[in-house]
Amino acid sequence: MSLKIHHPVGDVASGDGKQAYFSPYMDNGGSTVAIAGEDYVIIATDTRLSAGFQILSREQPKLFRLTKSTVLGCSGCWCDILTLTRLIEARIKMYNHEHRKQMSTGAIAQLLTTMLYQRRFFPYYVSNVLVGFDEEGKGITYSYDPVGHCSKSTFVASGSSGALLQPLLDNQVGLKNLEGVQPVPVSKEKALTLIKDTFVSAAERDIYTGDGILVNIISKDGIVEQTIPLRHD
Amino acid sequence: LAVLTTSTLPRWGGEILSDHLKTEARAARHLDLVHPNAHLESKGYPVPKATKTGTTICGTVFKDGVILGADSRATSDNIVAEKECQKIYYLVPNITCGAGTAADMEKVAELISSQLELHRLNTGRSVPVVAACRMIKQRLFNYQGYIGAALIVGGVDSTGPHLFEIHPHGSSQTGMFCTMGSGSLACMSVLESRWKENMNLDEAKQMVRDAIKAGITNDLGSGSNVDMCVITKDKVDFIRPYEVVCAKGVSFLKKNSLTVTPSWIPTEVIPSAEQKELDALVSKCQRNEEASRKLCRDLKKYCDTMSSLGKAEVAMTGDLSSSSMCQNDPQLCHLVEGYHALAQQVGQPRCCRAEP
DSSP, rough: OOOOOOOOSSSSSSSSOOOOOOOHHHHHHHEEEEEESEEEEEEEEEEEEEHHHHEEEEEEEEEEETTTEEEEEEEEEEEHHHHHHHHHHHHHHHHHHHHSSOOOOOHHHHHHHHHHHTTTTSOOEEEEEEEOTTSSEEEEEEEEEETEEEESSSEEEEETTHHHHHHHHHHSSOTTTSSOOOOOOHHHHHHHHHHHHHHHHHHHHHSOOOOEEEEEEEEEEEEEEEEEEOOOO | OOOOOOOOOOOOOOHHHHHHHHHHHHOOSTTEEEHHHHHHTTTTOOOOOOOOOOOOEEEEEEEEEEEOOOOOOOOTTTTTEEOOOEEEEEOOEEEEEEEHHHHHHHHHHHHHHHHHHHHHHHHHOOOOHHHHHHHHHHHHHHHTTSEEEEEEEEEEEEEEEEEEEEEESSSSSEEEEEEEETTTHHHHHHHHHHHHHTTOHHHHHHHHHHHHHHHHHHHOOOOOOOEEEEEEESSSEEEEEEEEESSSOSSSSSSSSTTOOOOOOOOOOOOOHHHHHHHHHHHHHHHHHHHHHHHHHHHHHHHHHHHHHHHHHHHHHHHHHTTTHHHOOOOHHHHHHHHHHHHHHHHSSSSOOOOO
């Protein structure tokens, strides 16, 4: 499902009498890529925040650490992202106090679905990707649409350049449309290189992706961060 | 059915359409396609999306002439359609930069270029820059803004260097420096703070480069390289690219394995050179086998024909010896009988052992 974005004010220069039109949504851009492996998960977002043709920030990361082993990557309307992440962090704290244990990734995934669907008729304009570990300890990726539909997978690309990046991941990680290959599990190093390269490609062709990437590599030992620069134009 | 491509085709109701048409029909001459366009749209065929260039272009006058600069990105909504597109078009000794819809820009430039050439031949003198400006703005006004071309026309003629900026509806302005496109604000900020009269070539080039670079880095609709064109009285210097502001990102993988099948584990590894030799040998053997089989068949045929020839000889000599001609002539008879015996002798022990 996708939400159409209208420009907040009608185009005056064209000379036609458009009525004044206010849209509560604004697309601030951003893309997210996540790959999950046997004992690791890597998630990365670009760091550019934009509004129309303007750049609002070159160093705004879009990753939010919810627990020690769960990270949420968001793209879309920045105001909705801020509110959603604040609410989710509050709900996780409440859960921790009530149940005296950490919220698992699966539970957070379910919580996010519920929270998004509660706003079914005035949605959060956010594309979410939640990563973490499942009960067996294997990496898992959940990707959401703006109203809470969740799909579980091992690799996903979402956001403004999601349509450009998902086929690349399907080919390189999912090994689709390749002849004579053995299904070898993707190693952490290969996944990291792949994510960096996908973003480099996205920055070439999508104007809303660029400036830099923030990568979070999550494993049993914790979360390691990396930043890589991208094109500035 | 031709459809005018433009970035802003207004959506009208039925009644408003006819009113608007009336006012437009009074003013313009080329609106015979507005009604068909509107009809198409009402039937559910929206205007096809044109590639806008979402650009930064600028021009400035300096001591000896005019410098025009442009970026090189063409976008289609949020996707970069072309990373190295050319936005500076050649007219006559005058050159234009173009912003706006890419197709409109190209066509306007081509048309005006040929009209200016005709003008030059008709008048027998070099074309003044104002002529180009006037032709372009008259054409754009005729189309009431539907041709989405916003341009900067710059050149040097017998009266000196000139610079004009022309908007899609047909208005034009002259000045010492100007910018257009989605990155025009970023560009103008640089030009306003650093422009001064009678700059020399290097200063002016640096300023234009910085202005376009500001557009490239701060505007999402512009990107990649700075192209520049320096026009003086004597020559035109088309520098493309003047500078690569943002180069293509470097791949992190050591080998370019994004275009190659990833490595897999084969069951038996034979090095390719040996494999080739093996293949060559196998094909040679096969050819030899074919040839030898054919040879055997032919040999068999030969043996059969030889034996049947022998039999025929025997039969013939037998007939001949028992014929009346032979009875009458003892010498001939003797000869024939000798031949007959010989033929019989030769014919017998032959056996072809032709086995493949």
